[in-house]
Amino acid sequence: MEKTDTKGRNGWPGLGSVPLLHYLFSEDTKSYEDDEILIILTPKIVRMPEWTRANLRPLYTGSDALVQVKRESEIRAPQADGAAPIAGVAANPAGAATGAAAPAQGAQSAQMRFEPRNTTLKVGEKATIGVVVDNVNDLFSVPFLLQYNPAVISVEEVQHGGFLQSGNQEIAIVQRVDPTRGQAIISATRQPNTAGVSGTGTIMGVVVKAIGPGNSNLSIVQVNAKDSQQRPIPLVTSEGDVAGAAVSRSEWRAA
Numbered sequence: 001m002e003k004t005d006t007k008g009r010n011g012w013p014g015l016g017s018v019p020l021l022h023y024l025f026s027e028d029t030k031s032y033e034d035d036e037i038l039i040i041l042t043p044k045i046v047r048m049p050e051w052t053r054a055n056l057r058p059l060y061t062g063s064d065a066l067v068q069v070k071r072e073s074e075i076r077a078p079q080a081d082g083a084a085p086i087a088g089v090a091a092n093p094a095g096a097a098t099g100a101a102a103p104a105q106g107a108q109s110a111q112m113r114f115e116p117r118n119t120t121l122k123v124g125e126k127a128t129i130g131v132v133v134d135n136v137n138d139l140f141s142v143p144f145l146l147q148y149n150p151a152v153i154s155v156e157e158v159q160h161g162g163f164l165q166s167g168n169q170e171i172a173i174v175q176r177v178d179p180t181r182g183q184a185i186i187s188a189t190r191q192p193n194t195a196g197v198s199g200t201g202t203i204m205g206v207v208v209k210a211i212g213p214g215n216s217n218l219s220i221v222q223v224n225a226k227d228s229q230q231r232p233i234p235l236v237t238s239e240g241d242v243a244g245a246a247v248s249r250s251e252w253r254a255a
Contacts, residue, residue, distance in 0.1 A: 002035040045176065045185075110136045110233060112144075112225075114218055114240030115202070121153075121210035122245050129218065129240060130161060130202040136235075138196035138227040139164070142203055143174075143187035149216035150182035152244045156207040163201030164188055173204065182216075196228040210244035217241055 008029045115130040133139065142164075148155065158175045165171050174187040188203050190196065206218075218240035225233040 001037075004033040004035070006031045006033070108135045110134065110225075110235050111238070112142075112220055112223060112235045113238045117238070117240045118243075119208075119241070120243045120245060121208075123210050123212060126156060126207055126209045127242075128159065128205040128207050129242075131204050131206060131220075132200070132202050133163065133235070134200045136200075136225075136233065137198045138229075139198070139203075139233060140194075140196040140226055140228045140230075141187065141189040142223070142225045143185070143189075144220050144224070145222040146184040146186055146206070147217075147219045147221060148182045148184075148208075148242070149214065150179055152210065152212050152214045152216035153208045153242050154179055154211050155184045156209050158184075158186055159205040159207065161188075161202035161204040163199075163203045164190055164197055166190075166197045169194065190228075194228065208242060210242070213244050213246040215241060215243050 008031075009026050010029060111134040113132050113134070115132045119127050119129060121127055133142070146155070155177045158173055160171055160173065169191055172187075172189045172191075174189075175184060177184040184206075186204070186206075220237040220239075223235050223237060225235050227233055
C-alpha cells in the first residue's frame, strides 16, 4: 500500500504569501490518496481428475421436464398401460394430476454425437471424427470432457468444425489432453457480445490415431453448453466407437 499526502494553498498572488494577510486572502488545502497494488493470481491445471466408469453414470438433476445431462441410452419410448414405469421416473397414482406439462409431440431434444459413430483404423492410421450437435438453439459455448481408451487411440488435435463460426467469426478452441488417463478437456466458444448459433452442424473435428489393437469408446461427459445469455442448454449425448486393427506382417513389410 502507498499513501500520498498533498498540501497546497489557493489565494491572491502575492497577498497569499504575506504573513498574517494570507489568512484573509488564501486558504490551505490538504489531500490524501491511498494506492493499493492488487496481485492477480492465474490458476493452472496441474493434474486431471480421477475419472472411473462409475463417474460416467447419468445423473438426473432438476425435474423430468428439465434434465441437464442425459445419455441417449437412457431415453426410452413410452410404455403401454400396465407396463413397468420408465427408470428414474416415479409412477403417478391413478387419477393423480401431473406436476409438469408433457412436452409437445414431435419436439426433438438437442443432441451431441459423433460422426461417424463407428470407425476402424489400422495401427498408425489417423482419422477425423466430427462432434455434431442437432436441434440446438442459440448455442454460444460447448465445454466438455472427452474420455477414451489410451491403450487403443490417442487424441492428436482438435480442429474447427465451422458450425459455431457462422460466417467468418473466429472461434476460441481450448484443448488439454491427458494421454495417460485417456481424457481431453475441450471447449469451443464464440466471440463475446455475439448471438449464438441455431440448427444442426459440426462444431469441431477430433483427430484420433490408432496406437494399439482393440476397441475404445468415445464418451462425452460433463457437458456445460450455454447460450448467448449464459443459460445452460440441456444436451443428450451419445457414445462413439473406434476399433484399432493390428497391421499384418505383409502390410508391415510393404510399409
